[in-house]
Amino acid sequence: MSIWRVKPVSAFEADMKKSExxxxxxxxxxxxxxxxAIIGGGIFVLTGTGAYYHAGPALALSFIIAGIACVFAALCYSEFASILPVEGSAYAYAYGTIGEIFAWIIGWGLILEYAMGSMTVAVSWSGYFNKLLKMFGIKLPEWLTTDPSSYTGEGFSMNLPAFLIVLFVISILIKGTQSAAKANNLIVILKVSAIIFVIIAGAFFINPENWSPFIPDATQIIDKNTTHEAYGIGGIVSGAAAIFFAYVGFDAVSTQAGEAKNPKKDVPFAIIASLLICTLLYILVSLVLTGMMNYKDFNPLGKYPDAIKAPVAYAFDIAGQAWAGYIITIAATVGLISVLMVMIMGQSRIFLGMSKDGLIPQVFSKVNPISGTPKTNLMILGAVIATVAAFTPINKLADMTSFGTLFAFTMVCVAVWMLRIKQPNIERTFKVPALPVIAICGICINTYLMINLSKDAQLLSLGWLLIGVIVYFLYGKRNAKLGKQENVE
Known part of the structure; x- marks a missing residue:
């Protein structure tokens, strides 16, 4: 069947040579x-919810488990990147192994990860930006910072900061990947410096008694009139599932393979290195936070009801160091810009790959000869993301982002195993060790996490994928370049 046609490795190599x-x-x-991509505002939020609702001081162990779970997918991504160093990430990998229909579904699912994720990050950035302005005595009117369905007043309203930050990021991206990378490098240095500051400064206010017991006895926690098991070994595992999404984003590295100087070596290195760096920072932040403040004090119904919303800043407030809240808020505000930049960049490269293959309109594969970027592609994406972020309560759809990510992770683990069986002799500058074991672990963990997403997120995501299948048969299948080549032959 033509829907299962596979794009040969030689075709990918031809695309790489023609790449602009x-x-x-x-x-x-x-x-x-x-x-x-990995370190966003979540590091300053998930630590509190993970400690109180799941693992207690043993949250550090949850981060280790989640990091290991990500490594399975990261290793599979790395092997593919060493074989097919092209833009398109999991979409391209599936097209070269499983078949066109699967590649399309993964590409469609990645829109959930990147486009929906970009909208969510833009709205989050707006919240941090408004908080930062209030710290300096500036308050924007509600109608300029709220989407229409969340607005409590009358008349017109929009989330203007979310709209403008998307346009700002697009203006950087269309100038060229090199200038965008320099801006991202600077932001990442500032962001990581702020996190290291939190770790070092917070270490002076650690009370070791807050770590005792390190793994609290299993008990039941009441959350919004429902109860669930927390703490103990089960709490550590459920904590890993809850904070797993702090790690998603390392696959953004693979979307940039087409612009890497030495992709077959550098992309696998960057995927693994970024994951290890972020895992270490997450572990240290969680240890400092649970040492500064007892995990029970993050109870939203307790003595400090607001602590769970901004746990790190609150821990410094209680320690009498309110000034640290300014640094943390500035770091989160600036840091989210790089998350947004990488997500939009990643989505544009996936569209670029799909467009080159004829599965979506050719306008998305036009590369500006001066900047060397898909300028039109970026402008269309920017207009859509900015508009939706400004006028939609996008936070309700955040779980759909996780579904798209986990779906892609699972398919990459399947695809790398299939390619090893189908083409064992193909050149691989990076090989996953103990592949069947690693692939099976990745498939099982990511599928388990998908099953444990909210029912609404599952239904909405499956509905999105169904729409994608319809679009494929109406447009993608008819216009695919591989299909046209088959017809000519």
Whole structure:
């Protein structure tokens, strides 16, 4: 069946030779892209919810487990990147192994990860930006910072900061990947410096008694009139599932393979390095936070009801160091810009790959000869993301982002195993060790996490994928370049 046609490796190699993208990214710029995507405002939020609702002081162990779970997918991504160093990420990998229909579904699912994720990050950035302005005595009117369905007043309203930050990021991206990478590198340095500051400064206010017992006895926690098991070994595992999404984004490195100077070596290095760096930072932040403040004090119904919303800043407030809240808020505000930048960049490269293959309109594969970027592609994406972020309560759809990510992770683990069986002799500059074991672990963990997403997110995501299948049969299948070549032959 033509829907299962596979794009040969030789065709990918031909695309690489014809690519108009400028190869300007070294291994540390690629690593910074990974770090920029993984570390967002979540590091200052998930630590509180993870400690109180799940693992207690043992949250550090939850981060280790989640990091290991990500490594399975990261290793599979790395092997593919060493074989097919092209833009398109999991979409391209599936097209070269499983078949066109699967590649399309993964590409469609990645829109959930990147486009929906970009909208969510833009709205989050707006919240941090408004908080920062209030710290300096500036308050924007509600109608300029709220989407229409969340607005409590009458008349017109929009989330203007979310709209403008998307346009600002697009203006950087269309100038060229090199200038965008330099901006991202600077933001990542500032962001990581702020996190290291939190770790070092917070270490002076640690009370070791807050770590005792390190793994609290299993008990039941009441949350919004429902109860669930927390703490103990089960709490550590459920904590890993809850904070797993702090790690998604390392796959953004693979979307930039077409612009890497030495993709077969540097992309695998950057994927693994960014994951290890972020895991270490997450572990240290969680240890400092649970040492500064007892995990029970993050109870939203307790003595400090607001602590769970901004746990790190609150821990410094209680320690009498309110000034640290300014640094943390500035770091989160600036840091989210790099997350948004990497997500939009990643989505544009996936569209570029799909467009080259004829599965979506050709306008998305036009590369500006001066900047070496898909300028029109970026402008269309920017207009859509900015508009939706400004007028939609996008936070309700955040779980759909996780579904798209986990779906892609699972398919990459399947695809790398299939390619090893189908083409064992193909050149691989990076090989996953103990592949069947690693692939099976990745498939099982990511599928388990997908099953444990909210029912609404599952239904909405499956509905999105169904729409994608319809679009494929109405447009993609008819216009696919592989299909046209088959007809000519």
């Amino acid at each position: 993208l400028k190869k300007v990214l070294g291994k540390w710029s690629l690593t910074a892209i990974g770090v920029g």
